[in-house]
Structure formats: structure tokens, C-alpha cells
Amino acid sequence: MVACRMNLKEEHLPVMLAEVIENLSIQPNGKYIDATFGRGGHSQAILEKLNSEGRLLAIDKDPEAIIHATQCFGSDPRFAIEHGSFADLETILKKRQWYGELSGILFDLGVSSPQLDQAERGFSFMREGPLDMRMNSSQGINAAQWIAEVKEQELARVLWEYGEERFSRRVAHAIVEKRNEAPIVTTKELAEIISAAIPRWEKHKHPATRSFLAIRIAINRELEELEKGLIQSLDSLRVGGRLLVISFHSLEDRLVKRFIQHHERGGDFPAGLPLTSDMWHPRLRRLGRARKPSSQESAFNPRARSAILRVAEKLL
Helix, strand or coil: CCCCCCCCCCCCCCCCHHHHHHHHCCCCCCEEEECCCCCCHHHHHHHCCCCCCCEEEEEECCHHHHHHHHHHHCCCCCEEEEECCHHHHHHHHHHCCCCCCEEEEEEECCCCHHHHHCHHHCCCCCCCCECCCCCCCCCCCCHHHHHHHCCHHHHHHHHHHHHCCCCHHHHHHHHHHHHHHCCCCEHHHHHHHHHHHCCCCCCCCCCCHHHHHHHHHHHHCHHHHHHHHHHHHHHHEEEEEEEEEEECCHHHHHHHHHHHHHHHHCCCCCCCCCCCCCCCCCCEEECCCCECCCHHHHHHCHHHCCCEEEEEEECC
């Protein structure tokens, strides 16, 4: 296998790599999904554990990730890459006749370092660039278009619910006032508007952090796609297969936690309802508590600090 080794200064560092490999409990001849390829750090480590019969399918919405995967792993017969969303997991797997046969699925959520570091992608408020923020830059409306069209009340709701921005109404009003004067088309321009609208800044956090996160989640429909991907992952796994999710903010983690809890219980039952054995059909078993990066990893890779890994095993 010819693989692209990680350049520690320039490439995306795979978060919690050792924990991921340990908890996937990789079977050498198993079938695995890296649902968010990024720059391939997790995929590379999974492939190193597979024999000639094992298979890994990676998925990513980012066209640049697809190019990187093809260049780095395209010659490996055990590897394939799909340009798309894990929200379409069932369709992708049925096309390959893998549905129900997976030994493990990894969801590594959030934005990769290359996406953050490339100013032209428009994810970072620290770099001047076009206001884009799309995971898949080849489809959908970008952040500038969304901001130009969204109603003030809806913008405030997004900032509050997705970014947990306590000054959401002030920020939304400021953005609408400015866009009425001229279109908002760059990252720095938007960051400056948000910063000026927030009266009290959090220590050690840029005032635009929460709003940028919220807008990115909204235009990429990240929570909706995560929910769809999780639901489809359950029937994609074989019995004993592992589900691993790395999330980077509380909304994602809460959704994952509730999904696992729901399927541990076997359904939603009213509090106090006595359950009989024929009513209780748990489909997942949580494996340990939520895991966080080691202090050493967080110090070496600051972008890993907010990561939370949850692991579950399919029961039926």
C-alpha cells in the first residue's frame, strides 16, 4: 500500500487515533466505514489492521478530500472512497451489497484542519476569505447567500440554538442592518460585525466563534445529517459491530448520547412503566463512558481539546 504519511505541521491530525483503533476492535477480514475521511488519518490506521480480505469504505462531502483519498489510497484494492454524505449511508451500502455486514463505523464530525486553514473555504473568522462554509463546495448555497436571504428572526434562532450565542438577537439585528447597506461577502467582514455587536466577550474565545459555528451547522444541515446517519448505521452494522462517534460540540454529543440511550432501552417508554421481557429489545450496548483526549494530545493538537468519543456495540 502506498499511503500519504501525515505531515504534522501541515496535515490534519486524526483525533484520538489510538482510542479509535482500540475501540473499533478491528477484525482483519472485516468491513469498515470511515464516514468522514477528512485527510485519511483514521483510514490509514484502519487499513494497517486489515488483511487482504478486509475492506474499508470512506465517505466525504469535500471534493478535495476525494482527490486526496484517490491519490493516497487509490491503488489499494481494500479501499474505496465515496463522494457523498453519511446521511445516505443505506443507499451507499446497498449499492455495494454491504448493508448489514459492517464490523465498524466511525463518524469523526466537525471540520478538518485543511478546511479551517484554507481561507478560500470561508470557515475561519481568523482568515480573510469568501464567506462560503460549505462542506461540499460543489453544491448548495454558501454562507454569504444564506445570510443575504435569511430572516432576522430565523437568524437569531440559529445563533441561539446551534451556537448557544446568548447575544443572538443583537448579533442577528446587527447582521441584518449591515446587509441592508451592502452585501456581506467575506469572513473578516462578518466577524467584525459580530464582534461589534457583542457587549461582553468571553475570555480566551473570539466573539465570532459561536456565530460562525451556528451558521456552518445551518447551511450544511449538520445535525439533520448526523441524525440520519446514526439511524442508518444501526441496520448497517452486523451483530457485534461497533459504532464510534467523535463529536466536537455539545449539540452533536447530546444527539449521539440520546441515540445510544434510546437503543439501549429498546425504545422510549413512559417513566414508571413496568417493562416485561417481551417489551424490552435493546439494540445497542454502550461500551464505557464518553472518552476525551489525553492531556498530551490536547497539548500537542489544540483542536482536539473539545473532542468526545462515544462507543457502542450492536446487540441485535
